[in-house]
């Protein structure tokens with residue numbers, strides 16, 4: 122299990138009290154905080170009861186500290202944060218920006234681990250990635 126989640130721009134710590142804390146926004150609606158389970162492949166999330174999550178819709182993800190838009194250079198529908206495991210190894214964690222879509226990729230160099238039942242959705246980019 123990862124011990125640190127960090128913003129790729131400001132390197133601010135995003136893991137607090139066993140929650141990965143991100144800011145998300147849907148279209149022109151007011152943004153909200155999203156607490157995600159830090160266990161890779163666990164898709165439980167917590168949000169304020171007055172906020173509504175639109176299943177199947179694309180969200181923007183932001184660092185709650187520096188407001189950087191978390192994007193993946195691998196696919197426009199993915200967001201990316203940095204994680205560090207207990208051995209100090211750094212990975213990129215790419216995950217779907219679509220609410221309810223369970224697609225996560227843990228990447229270090231050319232090594233890709235994928236998680237979630239919807240992981241095959243982005244398999245095309247993974248194939249390209251693996252052929253490099």
Ligand SMILES: [Zn+2]
Pocket residue numbers: 128129130131132133184185186187188189
């Ligand atoms: Zn940041």
